[in-house]
Amino acid sequence: MVENAWQQHAQAVERLAASYAAIPAGAAVRLAKRTTNLFRVRSESSAPGLDVSGLDGVIEVDPETRTAEVQGMCTYEDLVDATLPHGLIPLVVPQLRTITLGGAVTGMGIESTSFRNGLPHESVLEMDVFTGAGEVVTTRPGDELFDAFPNSYGSLGYATRLRIELEPVSAYVALRHVRFEDAGLLAKAIAEIAETREYDGEPVDGLDGVAFAPGEYYLTLARWTDTASGATPSDYAGQDIYFASVRDRETDLLTMYDYLWRWDTDWFWCSGAFGAQNPRIRRLWPRKWRRSDVYMLLLGLDRRFDIADRLDRRAGRPQRERVVQDIEVPVERIEEFLAWFDEHIGMRPVWLCPLVARRAWPTYPLRAGEVYVNAGFWGTVHVGPDAVEAPRNRAIEAEVHRLGGHKSLYSEAFYDQDTFDALYDGAHLAAVKKRYDPDHRLTSLYDKTVRRK
Structure with a gap:
């Protein structure tokens, strides 16, 4: 079974490489991926995507070494289903079922074990990255590519295989x-x-x-x-x-x-926007559809047909600004941030998740060994016609910067290029990208997260 899984993995990587070769030289490269947990609206593209079919499973779980070989597009839901029967789980399991392991590593996953286990990429022992040059590079902690990969959001390449640490858990x-x-x-x-x-x-x-x-x-x-x-x-x-x-x-x-x-069942508390917390509606809402990916599909429909804005206009309510962010500030500044947030944003509840990075990472420079608190807030604020300028999001960015923190880039960002590069070590990332994506086939981190290309 394990040998067959490795063979299937090799075949999936070959399909991925073939799909890359079929894209005209110099053309932009992106994943052909239907689902997402990102909240950035990207420009439409008719360009063909990379074929990642067959890269969404667990290749092998080794209970003796407490490790797993996992494909990059494997969801944490499927990963946990494979490891939990052995009494093991990944060191950090992000909150939403359909977040992928590769996505959490190239992004910034977090959960309640992060105060002792750090972030998902810190339990990766080795990974294969399909680069912008169309090559599969095996990389490990300490390597230039590996260390720049967290928070690169696909601007350096895509993880096809990851070997991760697991930890024992109770029932x-x-x-x-x-x-x-x-x-x-x-x-x-x-x-x-x-x-x-x-x-x-x-x-x-x-x-x-x-x-x-x-x-x-x-x-x-x-x-x-x-x-x-x-x-x-x-x-x-x-x-x-x-x-x-x-x-x-x-x-x-x-x-x-x-x-x-x-x-995940109520997407924290956001399911209320779809009526799923109303007891009468909840009884009729199939249990299997009480999941974050279903709510994400509904959110996509709202964006496509402008439903919430139409209802607001009909009711005479001011235009909304979407404020969907996760930020981190040092633990000694969280009191100050929450007070500022209450005064200037006024959105509640706010999720709080402590984390301690095991080491420093260049593209998301938290100080190793120090306690930070992630604050997550997801919703909308009525601000009126200025909503299109994102005043609340811009204010949050400035305050988090002032408090010595950072914010995750899965959602909208508005930094100017110089500030962005200073916060996320843009010069170093550009140097690594030049080596592994010399023809700039992959969208840069700034273009992807701020310019939304």
């Missing part, structure tokens, strides 16, 4: 939701947990939180356990909604599988 996850009324005390608790990996004498295996309102902050402390102690695990893929439980319950119990996807 269940015990949760404790701790409320804080002071954001400064919240930040202090995060820093202490990141250092000691415990709270009140109990181990903490996963850590994230929610800021519901000024003065109402929660940290969710997750502890792996093999004992249910007679309790029935909660089911948040049914009528109950996970994010609401953070407010309503002090403790909880989930299966490991359900813990990994606790945010």
Whole structure:
């Protein structure tokens, strides 16, 4: 079986290379990929895409070495389905089922284990990258290509195979939701947990939180356990909604599988925009369709037909600005950021996820070993006719920069070229790109994330 999987992988890479060869010399190259978890609107292109069929599975799981050989287009949902029967999971499993391993590594995935395991690319031991020159390059930590790959978003190439570390997990996850009324005390608790990996004498295996309102902050402390102690695990893929439980319950119990996807069922809290949190609608909404990729399809329909804007105009409401971002600031600045965010943006809830990078990475220069907090906020703000100029998003960028943080590039960005290059080490990235994409077949990071090409 394993040998056959490797043969199928080799054949898929050959198809990929053949599709590249079929594209006219000098023409732009991009993936032929139908689904996405990105929130950047890109210009339409009729150019043929690279054939990535057959590059979406798990080649091999090795329980002895706690590693897995995984294809770049494999979703975390499929990856977890392959590793969890062995009592193992990737060191960081992003919140949404259809995020791909290659996407999380070339982007910036994060989750509740990031305070102790860093970011998804930091558990990659080796990967094959199909470069802009049409070559497959095997690269490892410390190599120029490998170290520039995180946060390059396909501007250097696409991962076709990755060997990743896995870690053992238990059958269940015990949760404790701790409320804080002071954001400064919240930040202090995060820093202490990141250092000691415990709270009140109990181990903490996963850590994230929610800021519901000024003065109402929660940290969710997750502890792996093999004992249910007679309790029935909660089911948040049914009528109950996970994010609401953070407010309503002090403790909880989930299966490991359900813990990994606790945010996916309602796309955090964003499913409310589609009525999926209305109890009457929820009963009629098929369980299998309570997933982030379904909501993404609905969002695509809204964009295509301008549904929300039409309704706003009919109701006389000001035009909306879409504010969909994840940012990171040092833990000691999160209190300041939340206060500013409340005053100038006014959007809640906000997801909070601590992270500690294992080492420095040139294209997303977090200081190694220091505690940062990711703040995620996804929604719209009524701003009026100025919405087209994205004033709220631009203000967020400036404030995050002032506080010594960064923001992920999966969504819209508005930096000028000089600021962008200073934040994401553009000169170094350009030098690596020149080596592995000498004819500029792949869209540059700035063109892709800011100019939306």
